[in-house]
Amino acid sequence: MIHRLQRVVPDCPDPRAPAVLHRGMPGGDTDRPDPRWSLDDDWATLHLGDGRVPAxxxxxxxxxxxxxxxxRxxxxxxxxxxxxxxAARDAAVALGAEVLDAGGPxxxxxVCGPRAGHPFCLVRE
Structure with missing residues (x-):
């Protein structure tokens, strides 16, 4: 094995906003200290219950x-x-997302997204 994917790190203007938004959807908490990175205004982490840490x-x-x-x-x-x-759409909006494309019946x-961030899809299972 040459490498192991650790996380995906999207660029954004305010790292804390998408971390808090996504924390409210799958659960978890933000910005635990970790020797692999520094915690500052330029970096935010989301710690999920299964051990993954998107940033x-x-x-x-x-x-x-x-x-x-x-x-764009x-x-x-x-x-x-x-x-x-x-219900998922309403919860995402309550956490600060906006609906970008409601689809249809x-x-x-x-499709939702933070007001200044990366779009994501809520997909019915």
């Missing part, structure tokens, strides 16, 4: 993706499996 890194200047504009593409696109799409997904 978010400040980029300045930063221009967020715009759904579905190909000139998504840099990260996680799909989040949910059983109740409407036959669509089993809703």
């Amino acid at each position: 978010f890194q400040r980029a300045d200047p930063y221009e967020p993706p715009r759904w579905p504009d190909p000139r 593409p998504q840099r990260v696109h996680p799909d989040v499996g949910v059983t109740d799409l409407e 036959r669509t089993a997904r809703t």
Whole structure:
């Protein structure tokens, strides 16, 4: 084995905002001390119950993706499996997300994203 994928680190203007948003969806907590990284205003971590630690890194200047504009593409696109799409959408909005594409009555997904961050899909399981 040449390497082991440790995490995906998307760029963003405020690392804390997406860490807090995503903490509210799968659970976990943010910014535990760890010798592998420093904790400061340019870096935020999300510690999940299964041991994974996604992180978010400040980029300045930063221009967020715009759904579905190909000139400002998504840099990260996680799909989040949910059983109740409407409840999940409402919870994401309550945590600071905005709905970018509600789909339609036959669509089993809703595209959301932090106000200045990377879009993600809520996908009905």
